Amino acid sequence: MQIHIPTPLRAFTDKQATVSVEAATVTDALTALTTAFPAMQQHLFTPEGKLRSFVNVYLNDEDVRYLPAGEATATTANDELTIIPSIAGGSAFCCPCCCL
Amino acid sequence: MPATLDHPAALPTLSNEEIARYSRHLILPEVGMEGQQKLKAAKVLCVGTGGLGAPLALYLTAAGVGTIGLVDFDVVDESNLQRQIIHSQSTVGKLKVDSAEIMLKGLNKNVNVVKHNTMLTSANALEIFKEYDVIADGTDNFQTRYLVNDACVLTGKPNAYGSIFRFEGQASVFATEEGPCYRCLYPEPPPPGLVPSCAEGGVLGILPGLVGVIQATEVIKLILGIGEPLIGRLLLVDALGMNFRTLKLRKNPDCPVCGTHEIKELIDYDQFCGIAPPAAVGPLEVSSHGKVDASANIVDGIPQMSVEELKARRDAGTQPFVLDVREPHEYAIVNLGVPQIPLGSLEARISEIPVAKDAEIVLQCKSGARSQKASLALKAAGFTNVKNLAGGITAWADRIDTSLPKY
Secondary structure, rough: OEEEEEEEEHHOOOOOOOEOOOEEEEEHHHHHHHHHHHHHHHHHEEOOEEEOOOOEEEEOOOHHOOOOOOOOOOOOOOOOOEEOOOOOOOOOOOOOOOOO | OOOOOOOOOOOOOOHHHHHOOOOHHHHHOOOOHHHHHHHHHHHEEEOOOOOOOOHHHHHHHHOOOOOOEEEOOEOOOHHHHHOOOOOHHHHOEEEHHHHHHHHHHHHHHEEEEEEOOOOOOOOHHHHHHOOOEEEEEOOOOHHHHHHHHHHHHOOOOOOHHHHHHHHEEEEEEOOOOOOOOOOHHHOOOOOOOHOOOOOOOOOOOHHHHHHHHHHHHHHHHHHOOOOOOOOOOOEEEEEOOOOOEEEEEOOOOOOOOOOOOOOOOOHHHHHHHOOOOOOOOOOOOHHHOOOOHHHHOOOOOOEEEOOHHHHHHHOOOOOEEEEEEEOHHHHHOOOOOOOOHHHHHOOOHHHOOOOOOOEEEEEEEOHHHHHHHHHHEEEOOOOOEEEEEEHHHHHHHHHHOOOOOOO
């Protein structure tokens, strides 16, 4: 299945916009992603291994948090996983730490 | 009625001049005379007159929205003009709200522009918002995003939301009665350390145009009560692939502001986002263009070197090893002729540093924040004499070699 990587996180996937993984569930897919790109781990998961609250993961157009089986939801090769990070940009800069 | 607004019982009439001006709306049955009158009666607040606020306010003004409020405390800078088309060459240096008013009044003399030349804060947001029907959030930082969201929920005003990053945008309509709010989607902001830094900054100039016009479209739909607003949907815009996708958003019953209503008043959003309010003097980029105070000479154990000191060392022939930690495309704009390893790959390339671990090393970036992070990384890797160039190459261009470009 395909995992769509948003621009801010492509720095950790060798600039790839989509990553193909073989996975039976959403959890498997995310594990395959962080195994292939270990730097993604800290951006997606807390040190306790929970998905960070400012990262949303969608299976096709549904928020994984609202699926009955959540991250254990079964996936097929035709499914698409999309990671949606929060972005704040609007006028000039992406973040408060930036060069005002 | 989440998708339509309450309108005053008696809508304002249109003059003959207005009828001629809005004829292409009047002959659209979905707008028509009544719709145009609703637009004339409507009051829309644009939070920010930057990349998103510029096309938003321009199109709303052209469309005949009667009252446009503008919140901005900034002044127009030349680097804004790459995307903020409400400002122009001739208004560089003017207050953004004044500059925007000139353009809007020039476009449509009938528009009533209300200028709020202030930073939106927890102290003034509710007072400002209550005068308007729709709020359009075109701000650029997480604190203001959460502030706008909460103030919209608390005042019951829909929020036409848009945000952008490099080549990507998001849009939605938040805080309607039945729909989700920004906090339902993002309960918490990312910690500052995980927010993309300057190295990944920048934005394609036309992208805010695209997203701002989507926000304007949603505002108009809300005022007219037509179509399907982006309530409960998040639109993702990818300008490079030119893909548009929508994802379903759910109202979170546990949302502290729109679900459980446990947040009843505005909070301290700097604290919520884990950000110290900009200090008057500090080593990091928020305040690095001025001189660095003596008390800030050591930050987190990293001595801060001033550009004057580095210049004196260069002149004396005792220049330490200086490493530029910016990205290659930034180095191509301007550099100090020193070696370069981007912050992101520093740890992997530490063996390339050609000096001993106890040698003096000065790290430099655009304005001092990334090089501070790099300094901490080198210190952690066992380098014992690491310093940060306070203010970076921007301070160098400001105070040492004014012939250098600043970006």
